[in-house]
Amino acid sequence: NAGVTQTPKFQVLKTGQSMTLQCAQDMNHEYMSWYRQDPGMGLRLIHYSVGAGITDQGEVPNGYNVSRSTTEDFPLRLLSAAPSQTSVYFCASSPRATQSGYGYTFGSGTRLTVV
């Protein structure tokens, strides 16, 4: 049981480049989300999905796109990387969208640097 798998673990981008951060879970979880974590700040929600084909914006969605074509996968796309997007990105999943009684399972993170 792999849980939540994120790739790549590290990435350096030049300003203006685009890329996709991959996230996959094998637990048949309904809910998936992307957070970014910056020093001294809590995890901030970027986008989330309550099921295949359904996505919505979180607290800091600008500059990012998501899609959820399958239950398992929830990729995060950076459209045109900016230095302000330098951060550690975490994907998380939960059995139910309402989270009732469940915590999140997190991936190990992607450390992104934009130069």
Next chain:
Amino acid sequence: SQKIEQNSEALNIQEGKTATLTCNYTNYSPAYLQWYRQDPGRGPVFLLLIRENEKEKRKERLKVTFDTTLKQSLFHITASQPADSATYLCALYTGGFKTIFGAGTRLFVKA
């Protein structure tokens, strides 16, 4: 806006003592509150969830309290060990399929 505050200063305690971490929140009445552990370079790991109608929850050496009047949760680790050294995050389910996280408190347990 909703806000979660955790002590930004690291907590240093001696092995065997009880560690107590605080989570305060404003402008919200969450249905439940969660605690996570995060080690350097790793993703957070879920520890405990407590609902608004529960005053206290225990799991092995961990205890969480939830005071909705004070808008505060306390997280206790009894008989602490050096292996308990990590950052502990508080999180609130705010409804609308969203959870917000505090910045965390770093705990150091000295042998």
